[in-house]
Amino acid sequence: MIREYQLTIGDICGDRTGLRVKVEDVDIYDRVHFSVIEPSTIAMEEDDMEPEEMSYEETGEMSYAAFIHRFTRLGQGSALRRAA
Structure with missing residues (x-):
């Protein structure tokens, strides 16, 4: 399927x-x-946790359409590492 918005492995959204x-x-x-x-600031407020207490090893999956509807691409992971 051809899409206007193409996700690639390593994209940061x-x-x-x-x-x-x-x-x-x-x-x-x-x-x-x-x-x-x-994590989102809303999730941290709901759990009453500080950023360093949050677990960053969470994973998830959703349909392509739902992901595109919810998330905006911020950059490519490898490009962000090179810039730092």
Whole structure:
């Protein structure tokens, strides 16, 4: 399927709550697999936790359409590392 917005492995994406994720894979069933890089501020407030107490090893998956609707691409992971 041809798309206007093409995700690639390593893309860094974020949503309006501040959640930052890294795209790990897009499988043949159009499921986007991702890992959480930075938790949202809303999640930290709900759990009453400080950023250093949060677990960053969370993973998830959702349909390609749902992922594109929720997240905005912030950059390519490898490009962000080179710039730092």
